[in-house]
Every structure is written in C-alpha cells, then in structure tokens.
Amino acid sequence: MTQSPARTRPARSVLAGIAAFGALGAYVLVSSVGLGLWTSLGPGPGLFPFAMGAVLASMSVLWLLQELRRPSAAGDKADGGLVLAVVVSLVLLAALLDLLGFQLSMFLFLMYHLKIRGKRGWLSALLTALAGSVGAFYAFNYGLNVALPVSSIPVLNLIGL
Amino acid sequence: MDTLNELLNGFAAALTWQNLIFAFLGCLLGTVIGVLPGIGPVAGVALLIPLTLNMDPTGSIIMLCAIFYGTAYGGTITSVLLNTPGEAASAITTIDGHAMTKMGKAGAALTIAAIGSFVGGTIATLGLVAAAKPLGELGLLVGPPEFFALMVVGISLLVALAGKSMVKALISGALGLLISMVGIDPVAGAPRFTFGMDRLLDGVSFVAVIVGVFGLSEILSYRKGESTVVHAPGLRSLLPTGKEWRRSAPSMARGTGIGFGLGLIPGMTGSVASLLSYGAEKKFSRHRNELGKGAVEGVAGPETANNAHANAALIPLFTLGIPASPTIAVLMGAFLQQGLTPGPTLFTEHSEIAWAIIASLFIGNLLLVLLNVPLVGLWTSILRVPAPILTALILLFMVIGAYTINFSVFDVFVMIGFGLLGLALRHLEIPLAPMVLTLVLGPLMERSLRESLEISQGDFSIFLNRPISLVLIILGVLIICSPLLKLRKPKALMDDPET
Structure with a gap:
C-alpha cells in the first residue's frame, strides 16, 4: 500500500467540517441564552444546551488550531x-x-x-x-x-x- | 435465597413458549446481523427495535438482548470462514480462526468459538445474578448529584477512549447531547431547537438517528469489494479433538476473566476485550509460538472474552442505569421506549421483568450453541446472496424501522439526514460511539443536573460536597485530562471501529 504524502495544508472538507461545527456551536450558544439560562425555580431550559454549545464551539477552535499546526489526512472519499x-x-x-x-x-x-x-x-x-x-x-x-x-x-x- | 427464588421465578417467565420464541428469533436475527458485513450490532439492534414495539416489555427486551449477544457469535462465522469479521469484536479471531480453516479445521474452530461464547456468556450472567441485588441496593442510595457524576464518568471514559482524537470525541458527545435536547424541555415545558416544527416537539426519534448514523452511513460509504466463495464445513468436522478441548480450556478461563472485568467498565467495547484476550494468550499460553498459525487458543480466548463482555456489560445497565457501550446504549433506549427505566429501580418496580430477562440470558446463550454450530451451513449461505439484493433488503428494513417508530414519513427523512451526517462524520474521522451514548443519556443527565441544582438552590458545590459525587467528578476530570497527564490510551482502542 502506498502512503500518501504528509499534507501541508488542512483539507478543504476538514475545514468545512470545522466551520460547520463552530457555526452550530455559536448558534446553540446564542439561542440557549434566549431560552433562559436561569429561572426563579433554578436552572433554565437553556443552561444545558449553553454548556454543550460552548463545548462544540471551543472544540471546533481547538480542532482548527490542531489542523493548522499539523494537517490531518482526510478520510476516504465516498462513492x-x-x-x-x-x-x-x-x-x-x-x-x-x-x-x-x-x-x-x-x-x-x-x-x-x-x-x-x-x-x-x-x-x-x-x-x-x-x-x-x-x-x-x-x-x-x-x-x-x-x-x-x-x-x-x-x-x-x-x-x- | 431471595435472589435464587427470584431467578427461578424469572426462569418460569422466560420459559413460556412466547418468550422462548422471542429468544430464539433474537438469536437467529442477531446471528444474521453478525454474519452480514457492514451492519454492526448498534445499527442492527436499533433497526429491529420497531419490530418489538407491539410486544409486551419482557418479550421485547428478551428478543433485543438475544439479538445483541447473537451478533457477537455471528461475527465469528465470517471471521473463521472468510477472513472477514462480521463485526468488530471478532476481528482478532480472523488470525487463527481463518488459519484453522485453511488447515481444514473450520468446524472445530467454530465449535470452540460457540462453546467459548457459551461459557463466557453464562459465567458473566452468573456475575449479573450475584451483583444485581447488592449493586441495585447501592444504586438506590444514589441521589441526583451522584447519578449525574456517574454519567459524567461514563461519558468521559467513552470520550477519552473513542477514536484517535479527544477533541473529535468531545464534538461527537456534544452533538449527541444537543440532538437529545430537541423538543419540549422536560422541566419548564418550553420548546427547544424545534424550528417551529410541531413534529419536533416530541424530540428526534433516536431509532431514526441511530439507523441513519450507523446503518445508512455504512451503506453510503460502501466500496465495491471482491466476491468471495464460502465453503461451510460439514457436520462431521465440527467436533474438536480431545487435545483441542484441553488446549482451549485455560484460554476460555482467561477470556472469561478479561471479558467480564472489561464489561463492567464503560467505554471498553467487545473489541477491546477480544484484543486484550489475544494479548493474554500471547503472553500466557503454553502454545504461544503457534499463535497466528492456526492455534485454537487464538479462537477460544477472544471469542470467550467478547461474549463474556457482552453479558457483563449488562451489569452496569441493570444495576446503575449506565450503558457501558454504544450497543448497550441502544438497548437502554429500547428499555425506555417500553416504559422501563434501567437502573436500581428496575428491581423494585419491575422485578419480574428484570429477572425474566436475566433468566433469558442463560437460555439465549444455550440456544446460541444449539443453533449456531449445526446451522453453520445456513449462515454462510447468507453470504452467497448477491450484494445488490442484500443492500436493497437492508434499505427496506431501514425504511420500515424508521417509519414504524411513529408511523410517520418524517422519521424516514430524519434517518436520511442523519445517514448523510454519519457519512460526513466518518469522512472527518469523528467517532460515532460518544454520540450514541450521549443521545440516550442526554435527557437523564440533564434531569439529574437540574434536580441537583434545584436541591442546592443553584449552588454547583453540591457536586463537591457529597463524597461519592466528589470522587466521581474528580475521576471524570482525570479521565478527560488524561492526554494532558500523558496517560497512555490502550493500543487496542486506537483503531477500534466500535468506538
């Protein structure tokens, strides 16, 4: 099996994936604030999604940094x-x-x-x-x-x- | 004595002809799923949930459990005969199993695998019987903060062990939790992420999501392979020699121990159990220099381990309500769909059902041996069905599975959408397992977090003030921080397709 040469730039599909997850994280962050993070009864319906939006957005940033430092090979292309x-x-x-x-x-x-x-x-x-x-x-x-x-x-x- | 009585009552319920038929059908379907390359246990169990929705809860779960451990044996058949594992946990069996086939010992390899699976599965089920009561009673002492912390540990383990990148595993986990939050908020009653669509008020059907992400995406990523010729061994060649039995016994004992121990730990899949068991054979077997060349130990150890794992993994589910692997998470979803909440309350609120299911595990393990060894010719004939027919039939079942959850075309579209998402996740090498786990655990996790914060009136220190919760939270943080602490991930997990 031949080894593909190491990439010097992140694959476009990988960048598109990172952008999509980052955008989704940002959207969830904003909309969960609208749902209410805290109510008089305690945690609001937006609290848990807010945390998940934050995880998604921050992980997307981390992934981007990893890709810029050491681009990974994209997975196999589908038929x-x-x-x-x-x-x-x-x-x-x-x-x-x-x-x-x-x-x-x-x-x-x-x-x-x-x-x-x-x-x-x-x-x-x-x-x-x-x-x-x-x-x-x-x-x-x-x-x-x-x-x-x-x-x-x-x-x-x-x-x- | 109480446990024994309850187990005997469980046997009485499991041995009714309806439940025996369900166990039998489950073993058959599970073996077929295990034999078919491309459709793994996660998608297979999810796909068949709709068939069980109209059944009574006991029969339904008995059948799904039988499907679950049936897949573990089905995968072995193709590993031994074709050098192609039907599912990930049987991948290591290809090495010595297929070498035995080349030596004309396929029948012996399959019989040893079946007996090993029976031994491992039965001993692990005995472990479940012994642990059910004490662990269940311990589980009853667990309040919302401890339950939340326990789920944090479970998810952390799976995230830390899944795939090659923890960043990607966390994305997968967060995605599953977000999908689980679509619909009416359980506490405040406000709609969340429904985009004004009434159909989303009840949330996204988890069966449609799992069938899409695991099953459809697998078909979409299919590549043309070489056609294979399968020769099933004759009945006469199925009996191993006395020497092969003697050599297999210690490997089965080691495999049982490894599979049972790993089954209790969330995140450890059947593949890890079989790989570590093979490693143990390489280290401790008296015939270790024959491994890789058709040694029976290379079949007996891993096959016993993966079935012991499959049955032991039910212990955390039954006693604590924590699914230890993606397939168990799907099984947990089936419990919830039937109105049963796995965990300590299962033994107080639905004791008869819980013990009937446990008793059926013994019966199912026996049925697997009786069914699989003599019928090996039938199973291999499935592989002679041309690929276009198999693909078309799998797609047919996917559509029926997604549709019949709510009798709505909308769920078929959901399945298609998630099939494409699954394909993208595979392309980006994002592991799918954390997503399944968080998808099922999401609502329970959110509810216990919110209940905890209501108890403490919004004070997050409740998780640190209670000793069990504190220990579990520290454990979860340590697991997530393991890359920073330079802790090594088991090599077996790096390329585990199950995770």
Whole structure:
C-alpha cells in the first residue's frame, strides 16, 4: 500500500467540517441564552444546551488550531454515484410513501436498486421486489400488527395498494 | 435465597413458549446481523427495535438482548470462514480462526468459538445474578448529584477512549447531547431547537438517528469489494479433538476473566476485550509460538472474552442505569421506549421483568450453541446472496424501522439526514460511539443536573460536597485530562471501529 504524502495544508472538507461545527456551536450558544439560562425555580431550559454549545464551539477552535499546526489526512472519499443514487431514491420513496402506499413505492424503489443499479435478471429482481414490498406489507400488517401505509389515491387504495 | 427464588421465578417467565420464541428469533436475527458485513450490532439492534414495539416489555427486551449477544457469535462465522469479521469484536479471531480453516479445521474452530461464547456468556450472567441485588441496593442510595457524576464518568471514559482524537470525541458527545435536547424541555415545558416544527416537539426519534448514523452511513460509504466463495464445513468436522478441548480450556478461563472485568467498565467495547484476550494468550499460553498459525487458543480466548463482555456489560445497565457501550446504549433506549427505566429501580418496580430477562440470558446463550454450530451451513449461505439484493433488503428494513417508530414519513427523512451526517462524520474521522451514548443519556443527565441544582438552590458545590459525587467528578476530570497527564490510551482502542 502506498502512503500518501504528509499534507501541508488542512483539507478543504476538514475545514468545512470545522466551520460547520463552530457555526452550530455559536448558534446553540446564542439561542440557549434566549431560552433562559436561569429561572426563579433554578436552572433554565437553556443552561444545558449553553454548556454543550460552548463545548462544540471551543472544540471546533481547538480542532482548527490542531489542523493548522499539523494537517490531518482526510478520510476516504465516498462513492459519489452510490451516495446520490441511494439518497435520491430514499428521498423519493419517502415522498411517495403516503401517496402511492408502501407496496407500490417500495416495489419501484427495490426494482430500481435491483434491476437498474444491481443489474439483476428480471425474474430475480421481480421476485425480490415483490417479496420486499407486497410480502413485507402483509407480513407486517397481519403478522406483526404493524400498519404500513396504504395509498391515498382512491383508485390504488381500492385495489388494495 | 431471595435472589435464587427470584431467578427461578424469572426462569418460569422466560420459559413460556412466547418468550422462548422471542429468544430464539433474537438469536437467529442477531446471528444474521453478525454474519452480514457492514451492519454492526448498534445499527442492527436499533433497526429491529420497531419490530418489538407491539410486544409486551419482557418479550421485547428478551428478543433485543438475544439479538445483541447473537451478533457477537455471528461475527465469528465470517471471521473463521472468510477472513472477514462480521463485526468488530471478532476481528482478532480472523488470525487463527481463518488459519484453522485453511488447515481444514473450520468446524472445530467454530465449535470452540460457540462453546467459548457459551461459557463466557453464562459465567458473566452468573456475575449479573450475584451483583444485581447488592449493586441495585447501592444504586438506590444514589441521589441526583451522584447519578449525574456517574454519567459524567461514563461519558468521559467513552470520550477519552473513542477514536484517535479527544477533541473529535468531545464534538461527537456534544452533538449527541444537543440532538437529545430537541423538543419540549422536560422541566419548564418550553420548546427547544424545534424550528417551529410541531413534529419536533416530541424530540428526534433516536431509532431514526441511530439507523441513519450507523446503518445508512455504512451503506453510503460502501466500496465495491471482491466476491468471495464460502465453503461451510460439514457436520462431521465440527467436533474438536480431545487435545483441542484441553488446549482451549485455560484460554476460555482467561477470556472469561478479561471479558467480564472489561464489561463492567464503560467505554471498553467487545473489541477491546477480544484484543486484550489475544494479548493474554500471547503472553500466557503454553502454545504461544503457534499463535497466528492456526492455534485454537487464538479462537477460544477472544471469542470467550467478547461474549463474556457482552453479558457483563449488562451489569452496569441493570444495576446503575449506565450503558457501558454504544450497543448497550441502544438497548437502554429500547428499555425506555417500553416504559422501563434501567437502573436500581428496575428491581423494585419491575422485578419480574428484570429477572425474566436475566433468566433469558442463560437460555439465549444455550440456544446460541444449539443453533449456531449445526446451522453453520445456513449462515454462510447468507453470504452467497448477491450484494445488490442484500443492500436493497437492508434499505427496506431501514425504511420500515424508521417509519414504524411513529408511523410517520418524517422519521424516514430524519434517518436520511442523519445517514448523510454519519457519512460526513466518518469522512472527518469523528467517532460515532460518544454520540450514541450521549443521545440516550442526554435527557437523564440533564434531569439529574437540574434536580441537583434545584436541591442546592443553584449552588454547583453540591457536586463537591457529597463524597461519592466528589470522587466521581474528580475521576471524570482525570479521565478527560488524561492526554494532558500523558496517560497512555490502550493500543487496542486506537483503531477500534466500535468506538
């Protein structure tokens, strides 16, 4: 395995991470003051978040100083295509779950991952997608008494989807 | 005698057919989770919590506990047969376990691992039986200041031991505490960090957060690997020789001691137990020069240690309400979801449930041996399922798991958001374990801090005026300051993926 050369400047993604945590810490500090640090009854709802905001902000500063002194190597980069495919398909699934119902939306989601991304054969993809959508719906609804959503479109609802 | 009676009553409750089925299913699911690379015990237990929500509390916790220790054994199968640990605590077993497979002794390695797991798990559970009453009674004497200080120590240990950088571990811990504060403030009733969204008034679902941070982010960071061919050993080759039994016994004894001791200390994960056990074998085994070349001690010691650890780690949870590891923190979340508060009051308010769960640990450990050794062929066949099908099915369970917590699509979006956050945290090498622990402990910690300050009318010296609390606070400060004091972190923890 080849060793990557030591960095002379902090990685951009690391700096962005530090900035995000620092900003979050600062936001929590300010908003917890607004919540009230102390009331006549004792500690207010903002006291604990204030302490955590302070930890987050101060640790971000410390991390920045550490990075400026000795930049660390950023972690492995994720496969952008995979992240995009999984996240977008999950967002679409979540958005369509109540509209199309669990069975149809999950069937489409599984077909996308099995047939288009996974390049499985039609039969294997169809059987797995049906088991994961219709099969899971009936197993959860009737086997475990856990209600999965049905379609809010009357036509689809009428045919049991 | 009281303890024995209560344990016997616990056995009567655990041996009902429903609870036996739950323990059986838990062992099965736990083994599957352990076998599957990429989905560790933390995400696995969190993912399956929604399935147990409609069950009665006893059955639900029995099943989740069985899943928890089932994962410890499942990870061994892939370590031995494939040289790929299904979960972190079995990583060290790959060295001698896989070497034994190459020598045609895979069956013996798996049987020794199963028996070692049974021995370690059973002895640790006996420890839980012995410690439950006295520690529980001691726990009842603990007031809010001591409880707060105890949680400070627990979190400090995990923060100090997690990952390579304490700064990053503290960020992770603070992040978990902040997430736990979203929603209505428990004392004043004011909404906090809800951004005007009604759905956030009840807080963020911890299952959605954990499944996102641990499970989804793992899939998002997945890289294409080589396909592997798995050959399960035949039934005839499962029996170790007399010599292998004799060589394993001292290693199992050492592994039990190490796993049990480390299970009691918050922050020490199963991986540390198995690594230290391997270290002990290197030092004390009569056949230490064979380690690394397929020595049975290299399987017996670590596998016993990680199961002893898994069961012993339940002692601080049951008696003091302190989760010792991220998976136990998730288990604690499941207790809370079922309306059970782990800790000393568990034995006074829900004594029957507590003893039924403890009794089920003995049964579950036995079930694991009976199930896993003869069915090793079935477990390995899971690994022949093509990756796209496995990924799609895991995503399916994640969506169902997140949705069914509140029957709301909102939680699916929360899971997706936290999956991306988990991916970013992995990229930045921020450890995830402190976040899980503080996420579960956050509300309890805040409540005990505020109760303490109400008792003292706002005087922070209450934490220093009470001896137990003072000692614990000093301990917590020493742990956090350990880098300044140049205290060495155990080497085993530096690259522990569990932390």
